[in-house]
Amino acid sequence: MSLPSYASPGERLWYYGFRVICGLIFFFLIAPILIIIPLSFNAENFFTFTPGMLALEAEAYSLKHYRDFLTNDSWQQALWNSVKIAPLATLLSVAFGTLAAVGLSQPHVPFRRAIMAMLISPMIVPLIISAAGMYFFYSRIGLQGSYIGVVLAHAALGVPFVIITVTATLVGFDRSLTRASANLGAGPMRTFFKVQMPLILPGVVSGGLFAFITSFDEVVIVLFVGSAAQKTLPWQMFIGLREQISPTILAVATILVTISILLLTTVEMLRRRSEKMRGMSPG
Amino acid sequence: MSDAVHGPDQVTGATPDNVIRNADRAARSDDGPVLAADGRPLKQSLNRALRTQKLRALALIAPLLLFIIVTFIAPIADMLFRSVENEIVSETLPRTIVALEGWDGGGAPDEEVYRALAADLVVASELKNHTRVGSRLNYETTGISSLFRQTGRDVDEIGEIHADQFIELDPAWEEPATWVALMGDEGWIERQADWKDRKDAAEAEQEAAETRVERRALDFTEPEPRFRLSETAQQALPRTARIYAQFAQVIQAEESDSPTEEEPWNIVYQALYEDLSAGQGQGYEGRLSELVSEARDAVTGFEDQDIKTYFIEEIDEDWADPKIWGTIDAFSDRYTAGYFLSAIDMQLTPQGIEPQPEGQQIYGLLFQRTMFMSLTIMFSCILLGYPVAFLLSNLPLRTSNLLMILVLLPFWTSLLVRTSAWKVLLQEQGVINDILVWIGLVGDGNRLQLINNQTGTIIAMTHILLPFMILPLYSVMKTIPPQYVRAARSLGATPWTAFWRVYFPQSVPGIGAGCILVFILSIGYYITPELVGGTTGTFISNRIAYHISSSLNWGLAAALGSILLALVLVLYYLYDRIVGIDNVSLG
Known part of the structure; x- marks a missing residue:
């Protein structure tokens, strides 16, 4: 939609006006995330730019909030808990999810719609309802306030993402490849790991990344299902924001933004690779 | 050469050729079904x-x-x-509920009901259950919780007067052994005695072991056999037997003690008094018969206690209040609609279903507010998302991919990061107010209150949910062929008409998908409203969380959750009809 040379002044005005509006909306989307990055280097315990920061004086900036994050016990404990919970939950959802996605993409699956609806449901049900149900049920069976309980709950939340990404990858999967492999004498396991798995790996990995970020970012479920011993990074941030708001949160937030940029790049690269492998886009 | 005549045609068995040939033959002959290679x-x-x-x-x-x-x-x-379960009342107050069936609902109930309540509450307070049932009923009528707690402290004095008189009559009534003989099943008494012998033997052995160098802990861990009532006791002294069985159970289970060593509760003597006054207690033999008949003759001269008066005058005058009794009666069923009724601002009273008093109707308002704010967020998302999606789908792929990062980065960023960003930006001393003051739009004295109210929630949540609107819109707009708009323009339509009559109707499915997605996500949101919503900007989910962790009214939390769940499922069904589950795309 480039502007034709015969455009009237009104059209010109609208063309540029529209772009300015869109620019403002993009600004609205991205500015809040970017603004916390400079604020996290604030030398003072303020949440706003000090005059020194605006004048770009070197001493107005400092790493003290990062230092606090790295030395404070409760932040370190929270980080450690997140690191312990998320990978295990991801592993569970990827293992079960991939297997089920392979099953779901077979040509004849009885009750496919009902099964799909059940497997996707953790993504649809509002988190507060899942949290309430899990809190009631897990305290009945003694899992409330335990590491296993939180891991299982997070794995359930991650499952729909794995199912969706892996089944999407399997849509373009050429079934004759597995038949050829079976024809050449490979057993089902060998066929899966040597032929099918390498082709759907990008989908599995990006599903796993979604599951990981879901668990790593999740706070509602862990607030209810976990106890103080399972305090994760988002939980610590939530408490920090609700009770004593400390600028260390901004340092943590900046670190998390960096992580999400890395993840976004990875997923985008995987998507391109997957499309290339399945010949869906030229190069 | 004759050896070589075994060409492929002569090989018998299930070769592919033979299978086809067999099938052909079968089909030609028309007699019988087509066979597979193995003959089936x-x-x-x-x-x-x-x-x-x-x-x-x-x-x-x-x-x-x-x-x-x-x-x-x-x-x-x-x-x-x-959300419907209500077993606690009928399990904790079984006698009271049976006795209340005859109550007409007006005024305080009869003495009979108070006697039943006394027995129930003695058992409950020994099991420490009375506070639980008290807080359950307190959800319906405030004040019941403290009433039950108070009563639990005083109720064990009921029957003291009877106990004293029985013991005065014959000191044997004080002996646990008398009661065991009177109430216990013969088989149980034998097994208990046997268990006791073995336990004593084990203890003696340990005693002896103490003199040696190696001392061991007592390895006799077998529990005492569970108490069993005798048939005779159940028939001869039904009330006494029932309460005594509960006494024995509590003593054994809760206190790991033996009924053979504990004097019964006062209320047991009161039950005995009632049984004997009613002329019961036949069927015993020997010494027990003498004891019981002696007591039966004596009870006519005993001083009785008016339990109704005791409850009302000694414990709390609220026990005369028909409202309290009405609540107990209304919530005596095992399943109740009470929580759902509370969730829609109604209440269950003895007279039936009535609306809550004016000042306590909060949930309707809360649902309305949740709806209103979700709709506002949805419309702001359309308003901001539509132009961006339009621009993205009409730019060359290279540019639009670059700009798409600006949409996807917030999508991928932690929810708490975005919420903290808004918390920082919207504060009274925050960046936005600073800028506004600096420009001169508002004075330093009257900075805008942007956070801890509805404005805060709406701004932050619009930002958080905007990518969920842009992505479905973009994927629909990407499929709209540009020729249609061009054709409209060449046929003389103004840019506005071409957009409104040709382009917009084709983008409506995208709007529908985005709206439902944003709406579903926003009505269940908890974290952001909790952090930036203050008291006026909270959603129904915040109330659910409050009932789970602060007020501990789990039933009401479950009922509110069920209503919300039903709402989401209906919306989701619509989403499925419009977009399809399988078309959920993830960026």
Whole structure:
């Protein structure tokens, strides 16, 4: 939609006006995330730019909030808990999810719609309802306030993402490849790991990344299902924001933004690779 | 050469050629079904193959399905169950509820009901259950919780007067052994005696072991046999037997003690007094018969206690209040609609279903507010998302991919990061107010109150949910062929008409998908409203969380959750009809 040379002044005005509006909306989307990055280097315990920061004086900036994050016990404990919970939950959802996605993409699956609806449901049900149900049920069976309980709950939340990404990858999967492999004498396991798995790996990995970020970012479920011993990074941030708001949160937030940029790049690269492998886009 | 005549045609067995030939032959001869290579009918063979395929698919899905059912579906079902479950009242106050059946609802009930309540509450307070049932009923009528707690402290004095008189009559009534002989099943008494012998032997052995160098802990861990009532006691002294059995159970289970060593509760003597006054107590033999008949003759001269008066005058005058009794009566069923009624600002009273008093109707308002704010957020998302999606779908791919990062980065950034950003920006001393003051739009004295109210929630949530509007819109707009708008323009339409009459109707499915997605996500939101919503900007989900963790009214939390769940499922069904589950795309 480039502007034709015969455009009237009104059209010109609208063309540029529209772009300015869109620019403002993009600004609205991205500015809040970017603004916390400079604020996290604030030398003072303020949440706003000090005059020194605006004048770009070197001493107005400092790493003290990062230092606090790295030395404070409760932040370190929270980080450690997140690191312990998320990978295990991801592993569970990827293992079960991939297997089920392979099953779901077979040509004849009885009750496919009902099964799909059940497997996707953790993504649809509002988190507060899942949290309430899990809190009631897990305290009945003694899992409330335990590491296993939180891991299982997070794995359930991650499952729909794995199912969706892996089944999407399997849509373009050429079934004759597995038949050829079976024809050449490979057993089902060998066929899966040597032929099918390498082709759907990008989908599995990006599903796993979604599951990981879901668990790593999740706070509602862990607030209810976990106890103080399972305090994760988002939980610590939530408490920090609700009770004593400390600028260390901004340092943590900046670190998390960096992580999400890395993840976004990875997923985008995987998507391109997957499309290339399945010949869906030229190069 | 004659050896070589065994060409391919002479090979018998299930070669592909032979199978086809057999099938042909069978088809030509028309007699019987088409056969597969192994001689079975082809249809059957195909069916079997299909069944194997189905089973294999199900076997692959089964582990995950089981996992989700245990970790997710069961909790949701549990929540639905809890929203109607109400066993605590009927389990804790069984006698009272039976006795209350004859109550007409006006004025205080009869003495009989108070006697039943006394027995129930003695058992409950020994089991420490009375505070639980008190707080359950307190959800319906405030004040019941403290009433029950107070009563639990005083109720064990009921029957003291009877106990004293029985013991005065014959000191044997004080002996636990008398009661065991009177109430216990003969088999149980034998087993208990046997257990006691073995325990004593083990203790003696340990005693002896203490003199040695190696001392061991007592390794006799077998529990005392569970107390059993005798048939005779159940028939001769029904009330006494029932309460004594509960006494024995509490003593054994809760206090790990033996009924053979504990004097019964006062209320047991009161029950005995009632049984004997009613002329019961026949059927005993020997010494017990003498004891019982002696007591039966004496009870006519005993001083009785008016329990109704004791409850009302000594414990709390609220026990005369028909409202309290009405609440107990209304919530005596095992399942109740009470929580759902509370969730829609109604209440269950002895007179039936009535609306809550004016000042206590908060949930209707809260649902309305949740709806209103979700709709506002949805419309702001359309307003901001539509132009961006339009621009993205009409730019060259390279540029739009670059700009798409600006949409996807917030999508991928932690929710708490975005919420903290808004908390920082919107504060009174925050960046936005600073800028506004600096520009001169507002004075330093009257900075805008942007956070801890509805404005804060709406701004922050619009930002958080905007990518969920842009992505479906973009994917729909990408499929709209640009020729249509061009054709409209060349036929003389103004840019506005071309957009409104040609382009916009084609983008409506995208708007629908985005709206439902944003709406579903926003009505269940908890974290952001909790952090930036203050008191006026909170959603129904915040109330659910409050009932789970602060007020501990789990039933009401479950009922509110069930209503919200039903709402989301209806919306989701619509989403499925418009977009389809399988078309959920993830960026």
